[in-house]
Amino acid sequence: MTVVAFVVLAIYTFSLLYITVYCLLQFNLLYHYKQEGPTVEPPALPAGAATGTSLKRSTGATTLTAYTTKQPRISGIDLAPAAPPRFPFVTVQLPIYNELYVIGRLIDAVAAFDYPRDRYEIHILDDSTDETVALVAEKVKYYRARGYQIKQIIRAERQGYKAGALRDGTQLAGGEFIAIFDADFVPEPSFLRRTIPYFTDPTVGVVQTRWEHLNEDYSLITRLQALQLNVHFTVEQVGRMNGGHLLQFNGTAGVWRRAAIDAGGGWQPDTLTEDLDLSIRSQLAGYKIRYLERVGSPAELPVEMNSFKSQQHRWMKGGAETARKMLPDVWHSELALGHKVQATAHLLASSIFLFVFLCGVFSVPLLFLFSELAQYGFSKNFFALFLAGLLSVIGIYYVANVQSVANKEKNFAKSVFKFVFLFPLFLALSMGLSLHNSVAVLQGYRGKKSPFVRTPKFNISTVRDKLKSKKYLSGKLNLITVGEGVLCVYFLFAVWGAFYLQNTTFVVFHALLALGYGAIFFFSVKHLGLAK
Structure with missing residues (x-):
């Protein structure tokens, strides 16, 4: 029994140590998030031009009007530099697969860009197999009649899923930049007016914008998703940029320099996170990613549990696949050691769920083996050393959801109250996802292949919207x-x-695990009924 006790303790302690180290590396990103980033100078304009420019449409013509280039700085992020003296040609790619409920909304939004109409084209990379094809065809016909350069591109075979569509679509793109x-x-x-000016720096290969949430207040599930995503799109992205670390293109709501795609080896369909994969490759090839915290791109969050879990599976498995593929290149690169360490933490981020799962499962037998370990002088106070990880997480999520740029205009007291209420529930949800996400991570590291499963969206923006179809x-x-x-029963x-043993060392931890697994199970089963 003593051997078993020490084996359980070793597995639990190693898992907790891994989680703590990861949290402290995240805290380092919070430190950089709070620092001033490098100053971005606005691009030079021709002699006699105004000190800055913005677009304005008047009677169908594009004119330039002056605006100031003096720019406030928040969390190291500058407002967009002045628009360049010319408007480079941009290809806007919309890779879709069976998006009946939302594609019309997206096409309308892209057609409304306040960028010269003759300086961008819209390519709808349509791999759909349902009524979406006809709907897109109607939209294309409508906008072509109004002078837009817009195409519906249909492949003979859906090879490589989204990465394959982007790879094939790049060959047809006429733009120097690809949104x-x-x-x-x-x-x-x-969007284009606020992102394209950053490419006046020839080393910038990607400009990524912050995801906003159209339906954050729809349900508790969407609120908790937003709480989590806000950390990546504030502390993580800005912290990595200010620290000079490798960043990530998030697959959407960003613009690529065509040359950076080519330099990185192009889109490759051998991982489920082709965006992270190409991000690393293009940065190792010498390009950098510019992240704009102050430029938001609204999107719809999954509203039912099984769609959310399928999205998590793709992200976690894809992250593991990309780590397996790219970590050797990172460590053989000329990056400084600190950048390699942060890149490794970034690529291994999905693995945190595996150690959360192990920590939870092995904490239960450890509870019943304390008396055995106590004979050898072991004290449960030993675990207090790992509180640094929890405190780091609390600080990171507080800053991202209360103090970040996106929350500057919100009521402070209300934001704090919301955070205090949601954060424990977020911890429970995250721990409850650890089994599901651990399976995805292990599949990724094993090299098990699976199809790219899209996350269905239903054009739900407010609490008044309902699922109109089971499709x-x-x-x-x-x-x-x-x-x-x-x-859930186990915890x-x-x-x-x-309470039976009168040892409450893990009681809060186990209660959150029971709540998390129970909620995931309940909503997964409940939402299965929506499809029947």
Whole structure:
């Protein structure tokens, strides 16, 4: 029994140590987030030109009007530099697959860009197999009649899924720059005007904007998703940029320099996160990514649990696949050691769920083995050393969801109250996803291939909107969901055990795990009924 006790303790402690180190590296990004980033000078204009320019449409013609280039700085991010003296040609790619409910909204938004109409084209990379094809055809016909350069591009075979569509679409793109939007986004009219000027720096290969949430207040599930995503699109992205680390193009709501795509080896379909993959390759080839925290691109969050889980599976498995593929290149590169360490933490981020899962599962037998370990002088106070990781997470999420640029205009007291209420529930949800995400991570590291499964969206923006159709939803119960129900019972037993043994060391931890697994199980089963 003593051997078993020390084996359990070793696995638990190693998992907790991994989580703590990862959290401290994240805290380092928070430190950089709070620092001033490098100053971005506005591009030079021709002699006699105004000190800055913005676009204005008047009677169908494009004119330039002056505006000031003096720019405030928040969290190291400058407002967009002045528009360049010319408007480079841009290809806007919309890679889609069966997006009946949202593609029309996206096409309308892109057509509303306040960028000279003769200086951008719209390519709808349509791999759809349903009524979406006809809907897109009608939209293309409508906008072509109004003078837009817009095409519906249909491939004979859907090879390589989204990466394959982007790879094939790049060969047809006429733009020096390529903007990409997933179907659930609704970019602002000023998107190109606010992003293209950053490419006056020839080393910038990508400009990425911050994801905003159209339906954040729809449900508790969407609020918790927003809480999590806000960390990546504030502390992580800005922190990496200010620290000179490798960043990430997020697959949508960004613009690529065509030359940076080519330098990185082009879109490759051998991972489910082709965006992260090409991001790393293009940066190792010498280009950098510019992240704009102050430029938001609204998008729709998944509103039902199984769609959310399918998105998580793709991101976690794809992250593991990309780590398996790119970590050797990172460590053989000429990056400084600190940048290599942060890049490694970035690529291994999905692995955190595996260690959360192990930590949770092994904490239960550890609870019942404390008396055995105590004979050898072991004290449960030892675990207090790992509180630094939890405090780091609290600080990071607080800054991202209360103090960030996106929250500057919101009521401070209300934001704090919302954070205090949601953060414990977020911890529970994250821990409840650890079984599901661990399976995805292990599949990624094993090299098991699976298709790119899109996340269905239904044009739901407010609490008044409802699912109008069961189309695109799956109604199958899987073993992982059953396992989540079993783990809920397992951790409820642990809560009972804490009071039975009069050892409450893990009681809050186990209660959150029971809540998280129980909620994931409940909503997964409940939302299966939507597809029936």
